[in-house]
Amino acid sequence: xxxxxxxxxxxxxxxxxxxxxxxxxxxxxxxxxxxxxxxxxxxxxxxxxxxxxxxxxxxxxxxxxxxxxxxxxxxxxxxxxxxxxxxxxxxxxxxxxxxxxxxxxxxxxxxxxxxxxxxxxxxxxxxxxxxxxxxxxxxxxxxxxxxxxxxxxxxxxxxxxxxxxxxxxxxxxxxxxxxxxxxxxxxxxxxxxxxxxxxxxxxxxxxxxxxxxxxxxxxxxxxxxxxxxxxxxxxxxxxxxxxxxxxxxxxxxxxxxxxxxxxxxxxxxxxxxxxxxxxxxxxxxxxxxxxxxxxxxxxxxxxxxxxxxxxxxxxxxxxxxxxxxxxxxxxxxxxxxxxxxxxxxxxxxxxxxxxxxxxxxxxxxxxxxxxxxxxxxxxxxxxxxxxxxxxxxxxxxxxxxxxxxxxxxxxxxxxxxxxxxxxxxxxxxxxxxxxxxxxxxxxxxxxxxxxxxxxxxxxxxxxxxxxxxxxxxxxxxxxxxxxxxxxxxxxxxxxxxxxxxxxxxxxxxxxxxxxx
Numbered sequence: 001x002x003x004x005x006x007x008x009x010x011x012x013x014x015x016x017x018x019x020x021x022x023x024x025x026x027x028x029x030x031x032x033x034x035x036x037x038x039x040x041x042x043x044x045x046x047x048x049x050x051x052x053x054x055x056x057x058x059x060x061x062x063x064x065x066x067x068x069x070x071x072x073x074x075x076x077x078x079x080x081x082x083x084x085x086x087x088x089x090x091x092x093x094x095x096x097x098x099x100x101x102x103x104x105x106x107x108x109x110x111x112x113x114x115x116x117x118x119x120x121x122x123x124x125x126x127x128x129x130x131x132x133x134x135x136x137x138x139x140x141x142x143x144x145x146x147x148x149x150x151x152x153x154x155x156x157x158x159x160x161x162x163x164x165x166x167x168x169x170x171x172x173x174x175x176x177x178x179x180x181x182x183x184x185x186x187x188x189x190x191x192x193x194x195x196x197x198x199x200x201x202x203x204x205x206x207x208x209x210x211x212x213x214x215x216x217x218x219x220x221x222x223x224x225x226x227x228x229x230x231x232x233x234x235x236x237x238x239x240x241x242x243x244x245x246x247x248x249x250x251x252x253x254x255x256x257x258x259x260x261x262x263x264x265x266x267x268x269x270x271x272x273x274x275x276x277x278x279x280x281x282x283x284x285x286x287x288x289x290x291x292x293x294x295x296x297x298x299x300x301x302x303x304x305x306x307x308x309x310x311x312x313x314x315x316x317x318x319x320x321x322x323x324x325x326x327x328x329x330x331x332x333x334x335x336x337x338x339x340x341x342x343x344x345x346x347x348x349x350x351x352x353x354x355x356x357x358x359x360x361x362x363x364x365x366x367x368x369x370x371x372x373x374x375x376x377x378x379x380x381x382x383x384x385x386x387x388x389x390x391x392x393x394x395x396x397x398x399x400x401x402x403x404x405x406x407x408x409x410x411x412x413x414x415x416x417x418x419x420x421x422x423x424x425x426x427x428x429x430x431x432x433x434x435x436x437x438x439x440x441x442x443x444x445x446x447x448x449x450x451x452x453x454x455x456x457x458x459x460x461x462x463x464x465x466x467x468x469x470x471x472x473x474x475x476x477x478x479x480x481x482x483x484x485x486x487x488x489x490x491x492x493x494x495x496x497x498x499x500x501x502x503x504x505x506x507x508x509x510x511x512x513x514x515x516x
Contacts, residue, residue: 037079041397043390044079051076051385052422052471059470065486066371069378069471076385089388093381101334103373108366109337110161110481113304115365116344119357121290122300123169129298130170138267141167141174142184142247149188150196150240160189160474164481166305171482177266178273178484179259179492180246186478186493187243190426190463191236202226205459208430212438215448229452232511234504235413235460239467242500256495258488277485289361294353300344307343312336369480379424379471386423393432395419405445405516409453409508412437413461417501420465424472429462450516453508464501468494 037044055072059065073085082088093099117123135141145167164185171181193201206222216222245251254260265271273279290296311332341362348358395418412433420429441454466472470490479486 037081039390041390041393043394043397045394047079048386048389048391048394049422051079051389052382052391052424055382055471056422056469059487059490065470066375066378069375069382072382073378073385076382076389080385080388082388089381089384090377093384094377096380099377099380104334104338108369109341110165111365111367111369112341112362113337113344113365114165115361115363115368116304116341116348116358117301117361118289118364119291119353119361120294120300120344120348120351121296122298122304122344123165125296125298126166126169126301128173135170135174138171138174138176139247139249141171141176142180142249143244145171145176145181145184146188146244146247149185149243150192160185160478161481163188164478168482172272175266175270175272177262177271178277178279178482179262179488180266182478182482182484182489183259183493183496184243184247185482186467186474186489187239187497189474189478190467191239194233194459194463195230195236195240204427205430205434208434209438209455212435213442213451215451216438225452225455229456229459232452232456233460234456234507235464235501238500238503239464239497242496246496254496255499256492259492259495262488262492272483273485274488277488279479279483279485289364291353291357294348294351297351299347300351303347304340304344308336308340310336311339375476375486376473379473379476382471383423383425383428387428391419391423395422405450406509406512408441408444409457409512410505412441412454413457413464413501413505413508416458416461417465417468420462420472421469422465424466424469424475426462426466429465430458433458433462445516447516450512453511453516457504457508460504461501464497468497 037047051072054075055068058068058071062068073089077083077085077089080088114123130144135144145163148163148166164181167185168181202223203219205226206216206219209216209222209225210219211217215225242251246254254263262274265274315332345355345358345362349355395415416429416433419432420426423429437454437458438451441451444450466474468490469475470486475490476486478484479489482489
């Protein structure tokens with residue numbers, strides 16, 4: 001079903017109208033009975049969490065994410081008394097270098113590269129080769145996806161783009177539903193980036209915790225603590241293991257009725273999406289249009305992917321290990337994606353394709369990710385709204401300082417799950433929670449091991465919330481790269497992720513009881 005068709009559905013239109021009325025009613029009722037929204041201690045109380053909660057509720061209720069995000073932004077504008085949504089929120093949010101990077105790398109470069117592959121047939125050629133050499137059915141296709149997620153461990157968004165774009169043609173050929181594929185891609189993105197931290201994550205977290213405790217006096221000490229806490233990052237560990245078992249068809253029971261239905265539908269009917277689904281990737285990204293006189297080859301796929309990995313990883317490894325520059329090491333992500341697109345075009349032209357054909361493929365690919373660009377723009381803007389309202393500050397304030405050591409790691413993890421789920425960002429959650437969580441944990445039990453557990457709980461809880469949130473860039477990009485309906489991905493992934501999260505909370509409680 002196209003976007004236009006979905007908005008033309010009377011049931012969807014009715015739900016969106018209900019959402020508009022709910023937003024308007026909430027605002028009017030409060031303004032009528034009070035003198036307005038009052039800010040205290042950097043937040044607006046309960047109203048600070050209503051915009052992301054409204055956006056998430058409407059996303060589940062209507063199944064249409066873009067309008068749900070926009071309604072959340074509008075409610076935040078009313079609460080903060082900044083009614084000019086465009087000037088106050090949209091322009092400051094999407095007119096930033098970070099959002100420009102998202103457009104350039106994760107949308108235009110990704111979409112353009114996939115669009116080029118629809119002209120060269122490179123991805124399909126690689127899928128055929130991989131099918132013959134490594135993949136022989138749905139099980140091995142999912143295991144291959146899991147393995148590629150481990151290989152591309154540089155970060156959440158990077159991993160989802162690289163893994164999704166690489167494995168989708170293979171998985172599609174072997175009837176792996178897009179719900180399964182997007183789950184495996186998403187669950188081996190940020191979790192593995194926190195377990196194999198040869199990336200920017202340790203440096204970012206180190207910058208947040210310096211000075212919060214005597215153990216974090218310098219950047220080197222903070223990074224060393226990050227590495228020492230890796231064995232206790234239980235959410236990431238359980239997430240990776242459960243995803244592996246899921247991929248190998250070894251889970252004794254798959255939580256979530258919708259995921260079980262998706263697996264049955266794909267295997268028995270060959271339908272990769274449910275009837276009525278609105279996949280994030282448009283037809284421009286999935287329909288091959290190889291010219292009759294062009295002979296697709298492995299070089300059409302391996303050339304751009306090899307260029308991407310080479311430009312991104314080799315300078316990083318050289319500056320990190322050879323020159324020993326640490327947090328000054330070079331990571332050329334944007335340059336790598338642009339180079340991959342250029343490599344794809346040059347290879348196609350060198351093999352005889354007309355330049356106009358390759359450019360047409362690039363443009364078609366960019367068209368295919370337009371809806372993703374719109375959703376990401378609104379998601380980034382809603383995060384700006386949440387910052388303005390002090391959403392995270394309010395949730396932090398709800399946690400008291402008289403907590404039992406047994407439950408504190410679990411409380412911190414659940415707390416981070418809620419914040420990250422509501423705001424769609426793990427890094428943003430770290431920035432808010434770590435300055436409070438570290439002193440709080442040390443005040444309750446001044447023990448390095450207990451601090452390690454609480455530190456790891458914040459890392460894992462934030463990744464869980466980010467991974468499961470429908471307004472998270474990794475969630476959106478996982479759906480985009482695998483061609484899955486966004487809300488189908490969210491609904492089928494959540495039960496499996498919740499199992500990993502629950503096991504992590506229980507593990508923290510058990511270790512506190514045994515050793516603290």
